Amino acid sequence: MREILFAGLGGQGVLTCGLIVAEVALFNGRTATWSPSYGSAMRGGAANCTVKYSREMVYNPSLDEPDLLLAMSESALALHGHLVKKGGIVLVNSDLVGGEGFGRTDVSVHRVPCSSLAQRIGQPKGANVIMTAAIIKLLGDFGFEDGMRGMNDMFRKKGKERFEKGNSAAFEAGYSAV
Amino acid sequence: MREILFAGLGGQGVLTCGLIVAEVALFNGRTATWSPSYGSAMRGGAANCTVKYSREMVYNPSLDEPDLLLAMSESALALHGHLVKKGGIVLVNSDLVGGEGFGRTDVSVHRVPCSSLAQRIGQPKGANVIMTAAIIKLLGDFGFEDGMRGMNDMFRKKGKERFEKGNSAAFEAGYSAV
Amino acid sequence: MAEMMKGNVAIAEAAVRAGVRFYAGYPITPSSEIMEYLAKRLPELGRQFIQSESELAAINMVMGAAACGVRALTASSGPGISLKQEGISVLSDEELTCVVVNVVRYGNGLGTLFSSQCDYFRETRGGGNGDYRCIVLCPSSIQEAVDLMLTAYELAEKYRVVTVFMTEGALGQMMEPCELPDFVEPPKLPWGFDGKYSYKKIGIFDRDSMQEAEQLNRKYETIRAEEQRWESENVQDADYVFVAYGLPGRAVKGVTRQMRAQGLKVGLIRPITAWPFPVKAFAEVNPGVKGFITVEANATGQMVDDVALASKTVFRDRFVPTHALPCVYGLPSRKFIMDGFGQIVSGARKEVY
Amino acid sequence: MAEMMKGNVAIAEAAVRAGVRFYAGYPITPSSEIMEYLAKRLPELGRQFIQSESELAAINMVMGAAACGVRALTASSGPGISLKQEGISVLSDEELTCVVVNVVRYGNGLGTLFSSQCDYFRETRGGGNGDYRCIVLCPSSIQEAVDLMLTAYELAEKYRVVTVFMTEGALGQMMEPCELPDFVEPPKLPWGFDGKYSYKKIGIFDRDSMQEAEQLNRKYETIRAEEQRWESENVQDADYVFVAYGLPGRAVKGVTRQMRAQGLKVGLIRPITAWPFPVKAFAEVNPGVKGFITVEANATGQMVDDVALASKTVFRDRFVPTHALPCVYGLPSRKFIMDGFGQIVSGARKEVY
Amino acid sequence: MDRIIVTQSRCKQCGLCVAHCKQEALSFSAVFTEAGYRPVQVDDAKCIKCGICYLVCPDRVFTIIGAPGGKASAKQSASA
């Protein structure tokens, strides 16, 4: 079973990011759960979700000990960095998260400037897709093709195939960024 | 322990009648309970109460097996006549309750035309006091004086001593009527 | 000297003497005399009486008064108490104190006017959201009701909980001799608002629910340990112990005494606090007791759960059956109790647990 | 193929497919998506959606719809469900049917937005006046929720009771793959009003409460006998049996499987009906079981009462302790369960009953 | 033939009809109903079947049957 925590600020697309990973897992024959941490959430602030996928049933869909943390903001890293499993992975948005360590040496940290990268490839809203691709590569459960097809399948089901080209470009950029 | 059921129509003063008996008992060193049968009672109809008195605690204040039934109306007798203890007493308002028996020979029936008697003695509202006195005499637990003093004591405590003369007259009439 | 008083009136006057400064309520039979009496009495004393637009508004007005640290009261019955559940849960959560009188009437929904004990589950477990508890007092005579009213406030304030004063239609409507207690003049409660922010209250979003849950459990444990109240008799050598509260409790007392006189080894536990349930009373029972029997004025038997749980706790080495004799409404007659007892002894009637 | 769906949306769509013709409700987190979804969906299908002025109005609107014999729904959480208690009691009394979804959130009073199981007592015993019962279903996955929705209506209508669909904030908010059932087209219920007095209803003052109480007891007995639902595993040889429902039930399942793999003899009973409580599941348990352990997302431990009562009924010859591990809110982690279990086995943690 | 029917058993002796009948055709009977009221009775000779009593009666005691040009006749219900 894999557990991933997606954490950031409202508006950064972290919830969708988690959903794409879950859908990719589903597309590739896993079962998956996606759990937001909801709150009196209207007022900006934090937005998180936990995705778990597995070949058998996911018993406990809630946050426990993530294999990977996506930290899209400084506060996300500060609040959740300590939860990551020993030997796990932390992926940070280096556009917003400072370079200092966060006090752990037992995890591998990957830094992707997804906001600026998104601008650069002409997909200003694609930062979360970039990170999705990076996560898929980092975890190694699904290949590039599996990930891309899973993502596009999801958007197609939602009737959003018009974004396919942009999403694919972002996915490629993210996959190469780690 | 004594149990008395006071039954009649709204406006006939049966509830007060019961209360006087209870107060007389109290005045004479007993304890007593008074329980109305209340209902969605605004619409005329039946009015009943059960009084129990005793030298020790009254355990169950509710209607069980009365020693005496006061039936101020036809329906009161019809509804409650069967409840009276074997060998008990039924006191009826013969102004309103017909002369036919009510199918029991194991109780002693006393008939007092309290409404007309009240008119006759110039106490048109005194029918219930008349019956109170009759009940006290019939049960024999308290003498004439005990009853009269207990009643007057109650009205005095309620600040209604101005009715004392009339009440006393009614009491006397009732006591002599059985 | 004790005077004949109507239960509802006596309860209302006892509340006045316990220092109630504020009443809000909405009429409902068989509780209305409480508010009718206070409509006259409280203004005479310069205290506050409001006939609110509903029971829901009433409990919220009581909440406002309680937040200002005064003794506040509301009374109702049946569906009226149902409408107060959200408010009682909020009062409990804010640790505000008041007394809620439930003059229980029988029935689901609109119900009837019969006297009853059908709200036992709701009052002892809370009908609002969450897992709060109220202290539940259930008097069996007008005198006991009058004597418990001050206790009701003192307990509420000692533990910062709501006290439910659970009585029955028949007790509210009947009269019997009773002596009223003296007047007390309670000071403003320490957590009462005064407009000056003297008492520092934490904002709702700043609270730590996990820590509060622990505190809550500790508080409830303390109440369970300290505040069980009951009356019992003849339990040490009883073959069967009846458990009944309120007016049925008193009726059963009479019957069990008669049964004893006839040589039947029966005893009685009469809970005075329905919550905390008097588990301690069971420790005094004959270790060889053959069964417990609840007599309740409801349809399904509700207290039987608590009796079974108490008996499981106390009689660990063997199975003691717990029976229920629910008389639906009113008071259980001697015949009802004796018949039920006969069926139980003969095995014709099965235990619930 | 199964698709990722949000719990609340899946529940709403399942209700649509079960033939719900009428929804009335008032928004509250974490249940609001149910009504937001239906605000769009029901009118599309020519069915009725009302955003009512309050939860209290909503349950009364549902009552009106139910009286007309259609499948009606309301959903809420926390204090919103408290405001429906009078109405649920009336629906039960009139033997009208509907489904009330409670997406349980944690806390007394205004509460929090945490996912929880703190309304167990209220839902299983009724928070309104009287002694009615609702059938209480508690799914542990979105698929199970979707599959239980039609059942919820069928049970309600079979017995003429209200079904409480008791789920949790986390289930309402999460997504997982689920397959939706087919559409059903329920006929108008036989007792539904049509304006022609086809169904003869007795006036409220003409009813015989004593006789109705007997009927009610018989009905509840039948439900208890026929409608217990649960899932269990590894109980035949278990030293300890966990009892947990909903999402915690599912979490405990994972943990007990791991414990088995480590050689620990533990089993699980997961109630699917909280009322009637699955007492029958206990009959299958190892006669030598050393204890039961509830894992509940509330502060005080509530289901522990039912477990203790069930165990008293089934294990008559000896004392089997019943423990509670209440995790307050959220889902119990492996560590929480293992730590609690360790304390229980070592005797450091005492049983509740 | 015009008729007025008085279902005396339902009458609660409120007096509204008596007060409003302009013909003074209504009065209270001397006998009691089962419920203990002295019900209204109609004087057929005075009654013009105007329907006022029907209109004001809260207890649906009156029925008036109008027959074009027919002569009126009162009928006291047997159930009194």
Next chain:
Amino acid sequence: MDRIIVTQSRCKQCGLCVAHCKQEALSFSAVFTEAGYRPVQVDDAKCIKCGICYLVCPDRVFTIIGAPGGKASAKQSASA
């Protein structure tokens, strides 16, 4: 001496003050607050301490201290 104090840490970059300052004395700073906003800064030379910004700000960022006849000076709070 008139002064305007800007508690930048509270600013949520809503822009209301910037829009309403008739002197165009307000602008967004380049640095971020902890909460992730670019807070307002005041150009002391332009500010006339009219108080409009105080009036419209939902987040109590401004304090204006008026000293009769004194010269104004802006003070950026250290907490930004």
Next chain:
Amino acid sequence: MAVSRKVPAIIDRETSFCPGCGHGIVIRLIAECLEELGQDNNVIFPLGVGCSSLLGGGLVTDRLHCPHGRASAVATGMKRCEPDVTIVAYQGDGDAYSIGIAETLNAAYRNENITMIAINNTNFGMTGGQMSWTTMPGQKTTTSPKGRDCAVTGNPIRFPELVASQFDVAYAARGAVTSPKRIATVKKYIKNALAAQVNKEGYSTVEVLSPCPTNWGLDVLGAMKRIEEEIIPYYPLGEFKKREER
């Protein structure tokens, strides 16, 4: 010439109202109007709690005893599910305006296509004559023992005026049952209200000033006189929102 007058079948039973209670008159009028509109076999009554509940046994139609105050919400659920059946919420002043003001008002606010008839007897009749929101200034009741003090309790509410002036409703009127003429007028109002519903024009309501001799401590004629002399001056009779020509 004589006109036939026959009590409609759906209400041709004994009821348990007190002697001279206005409820008895109004419910007959409603039944007559339903009959005349061909709706007497196409009607559901959500009943309020109060003396209106006494209708439960007397009324031979579909009917539901609603929780106290909530009849208009129940009516809403019914109407949405049975849009072609006539729905009559029958409520007392306490039921409709005190505990039920939110549901009563909101049905009017939504312009729900139902008819609400409110029997205003200026007190809570069934429970023994407590003050209601229509109790007259100075009126003694069991909860206003010194007479209603409007400085503390507010002034009596005028509901038809309120909905007519504040909300977009189809019809609102007030009548009284003190005399044959007034009774005939009330009937006209009730018929207008029901006709509005049948024609799907929206919310209609009629308030009826009605005696409660029992709790007023007056005889029946005295109670009628009180309405004429004291109550009508405060509660004007008439149509506050007339039906629009369509």
Next chain:
Amino acid sequence: MAVSRKVPAIIDRETSFCPGCGHGIVIRLIAECLEELGQDNNVIFPLGVGCSSLLGGGLVTDRLHCPHGRASAVATGMKRCEPDVTIVAYQGDGDAYSIGIAETLNAAYRNENITMIAINNTNFGMTGGQMSWTTMPGQKTTTSPKGRDCAVTGNPIRFPELVASQFDVAYAARGAVTSPKRIATVKKYIKNALAAQVNKEGYSTVEVLSPCPTNWGLDVLGAMKRIEEEIIPYYPLGEFKKREER
């Protein structure tokens, strides 16, 4: 010449409202008025549930989070027990006019000597922007996905007008926070309302049209513009019941 402007001590804290939320402006105005009336250390706030609850942490005074919709009933209990303390019920439109309409209305009906400030942002802000009883005709919300259809839901309620015309209250007004001038006027209204309470004149209320940029899906200035162009035309600004000269 410069005028000193200092945030009142009782509200001189961070709050967690969204950027540009009108709640933040109004609560500061209330605090200023309290200060000016010498009531800032003599005040209790019964708070509604909604974004108004976010005040819990920001406001350093006696305050109670009331059940949703019931703040005016809670306020009543408080005022009766502490008649000399200023009681300010601070509520949202959903809280005061939807779920709480009975309690809100009844406080006005009784002319209870409290002040109720309602933040009308035409939706349920805190729970994600559902329709409220002040949502504009045609406005899209999560529960009116095709735009509010007033034929089914009723027309937006105008509360200050309702109480001013129907009940005997001391003061009722409506303002908006769209510009410095309007904000200054709102402040005047709030001060009038509070002064009425301090002088024991009776019930006072001010409704404030206020932006909810988050749920409206607009930027802050766009939200203000919407109020000016769309909302004010439907909800007239001004005093509907002025204070009487005494």
